[in-house]
Every structure is written in C-alpha cells, then in structure tokens.
Amino acid sequence: MIRLAVRCEPEYAENVLANLLELAPNGVEEEHGPDWVEYAIYGPPGEVPELGELQAAAGGELVDVSTTTVPDDWADRWADFHKPVVVGDRLAVRPSWWEPHDSLIDVLIDPGRAFGTGGHATTRLSLALLIGLEEAGEAGGALADWGTGSGVLAIASAKLGWEPITACDREPAALEAAAANAEFNGVELALERVDVREDALPLAPTVSANLTASLLIACAGHLAAVGERPQTLICSGMLVEQLDEVAAAFAPTGLQLAETGTEGDWAAMLLRTAGEG
Numbered sequence: 666m667i668r669l670a671v672r673c674e675p676e677y678a679e680n681v682l683a684n685l686l687e688l689a690p691n692g693v694e695e696e697h698g699p700d701w702v703e704y705a706i707y708g709p710p711g712e713v714p715e716l717g718e719l720q721a722a723a724g725g726e727l728v729d730v731s732t733t734t735v736p737d738d739w740a741d742r743w744a745d746f747h748k749p750v751v752v753g754d755r756l757a758v759r760p761s762w763w764e765p766h767d768s769l770i771d772v773l774i775d776p777g778r779a780f781g782t783g784g785h786a787t788t789r790l791s792l793a794l795l796i797g798l799e800e801a802g803e804a805g806g807a808l809a810d811w812g813t814g815s816g817v818l819a820i821a822s823a824k825l826g827w828e829p830i831t832a833c834d835r836e837p838a839a840l841e842a843a844a845a846n847a848e849f850n851g852v853e854l855a856l857e858r859v860d861v862r863e864d865a866l867p868l869a870p871t872v873s874a875n876l877t878a879s880l881l882i883a884c885a886g887h888l889a890a891v892g893e894r895p896q897t898l899i900c901s902g903m904l905v906e907q908l909d910e911v912a913a914a915f916a917p918t919g920l921q922l923a924e925t926g927t928e929g930d931w932a933a934m935l936l937r938t939a940g941e942g
C-alpha cells in the first residue's frame with residue numbers, strides 16, 4: 666500500500682484539502698506540524714493519484730510531496746480516531762463500540778473505506794441543516810443524497826423522517842459501506858452508482874450534496890440543462906470563499922440561498938426554490 670503525503674503551509678491548508686478531496690474522495694489523513702499541515706492519501710500502487718495531478722490540484726501551495734510504502738491494514742486505522750459526533754443536541758453518529766446515547770437519534774456508522782465518520786466539518790454542517798429542516802417541520806418525503814460516502818447523511822435523513830431515500834456515489838467502496846450501514850441502522854436506501862459530473866442526477870424534493878465546490882457547480886449545470894431541480898438543496902464541501910460562486914451557479918435553476926452555516930473555513934448552505942418556503 667502506498668502513502669502519498671503532501672505538505673503545505675497552514676494558510677493554504679483548507680484550499681489544498683478541498684482540492685485533494687476531489688482526487689481522493691475517500692478522505693485524507695491530516696497531521697499538523699509547527700509550520701506545516703500534511704495530508705496523506707492511501708491506496709494500492711497505481712490507484713493513488715499521480716504526483717503531477719496532485720501538484721496541479723494544489724497549485725503552487727505545496728512545500729513537499731513524498732511517497733512511502735505502508736502495511737496493508739491502512740483502511741482499518743480510522744478505528745483509532747472514530748469517536749461519536751453529536752450534532753444539534755438531536756443526533757449522534759457513533760461507531761459500533763460506543764453505546765447509543767439515550768436521548769439522541771442514533772446513527773451507527775462504520776465508514777470502511779468510504780468518507781463519512783460524521784466527524785468532518787462538512788458532514789456536521791450538513792447534518793445541522795437537515796436537523797434544522799426537521800425542527801421546522803419540513804422533514805419528510807423523498808430525499809436524494811449525492812456523494813453519500815458511508816451513507817451518513819442518507820441514514821440520518823431516514824431517521825429524521827425522510828422517505829424514500831436514494832443515495833449515490835461514484836465509488837464502489839462507498840456504496841458497499843452505505844449498504845452495510847443502512848442495514849446496521851435498519852433503514853432502506855436505494856443505492857446508485859453515479860458520477861455526478863457525467864450521469865443523470867437522482868432527483869427528489871429534498872437533496873443533500875456534500876461534495877466539493879467544483880462538483881456542486883457541475884451539478885448546478887446538469888440541473889439547468891435538464892430544467893429540473895429539488896425544492897430544497899443542502900450543499901456542503903465548499904470553503905467560505907466559494908459560497909457565492911456556488912450559490913450563483915444554482916441561481917439559473919431557480920434555487921436561491923436561504924441559509925448558510927460555517928465551521929472554520931468550511932461552509933454549507935441551504936438553497937430553496939424561489940417562492941417555496
């Protein structure tokens with residue numbers, strides 16, 4: 666197994682990470698030094714991104730790139746750091762070895778090789794917006810989750826009251842993890858392998874999409890091209906500085922910015938069809 670690590674100065678870290686997540690959608694490992702942040706990607710030889718691709722994605726912001734060979738049990742190491750994540754005093758995402766919280770909606774997640782322990786700011790921001798809709802009495806009806814990873818948002822949505830749920834991802838490992846997690850949680854997900862850049866998007870009145878700014882903009886382009894849109898769209902995976910650009914990309918579809926949430930440099934937003942809600 667190869668570990669490919671890139672280092673950058675802290676001021677560029679969120680930007681480098683946002684670009685890397687597009688090349689390494691299953692997530693990256695993060696380490697901090699006195700004056701650097703390192704992100705590492707793991708994969709079999711031939712499946713980790715090319716150095717050139719990485720350098721292009723990060724622009725001139727990298728100070729070092731290195732590759733090392735590591736033991737093949739890398740995919741199980743998430744277990745070392747996966748801890749329960751409580752969002753909005755309403756819902757907890759936990760691994761199987763933590764007890765469920767009595768008063769919170771329980772979402773049990775084993776991400777396997779997929780992104781989505783619930784711990785990443787982009788996931789927490791999405792969960793907070795879903796909980797906000799539920800608190801406003803707006804949970805229910807069909808929901809589609811684009812870029813489902815471990816299925817965390819899709820499963821949380823099912824437990825908050827949406828049904829039926831379609832979840833899609835480009836990565837087979839994500840679909841496997843989401844199927845297993847749906848079963849652990851006793852919820853039904855219709856899973857589809859979809860590349861949101863190229864394929865038709867599964868549509869529903871409510872959509873959650875924790876992707877990246879450029880993938881969200883691509884989704885906006887598809888919606889505009891087919892003349893369809895959800896009534897309510899939760900978008901996450903952007904940096905704060907990318908919010909306006911992503912919101913502007915959805916404007917031609919009739920979806921307008923209704924709410925934003927931020928955590929550190931990360932931002933999420935709730936878009937609604939003009940005149941509805």
Ligand SMILES: C[S@@+](CC[C@H](N)C(=O)[O-])C[C@H]1O[C@@H](n2cnc3c(N)ncnc32)[C@H](O)[C@@H]1O
Pocket residue numbers: 686687690691779780781782783785787788791811812813814815816817818833834835836839859860861862875876880902
């Ligand atoms: C940031 S993760 C979000 C995972 C989960 N929804 C969460 O909130 O924790 C983004 C997901 O999008 C998927 N993805 C990346 N590029 C994609 C594409 N072009 N089409 C479909 N899914 C994609 C990745 O495999 C990854 O599972």
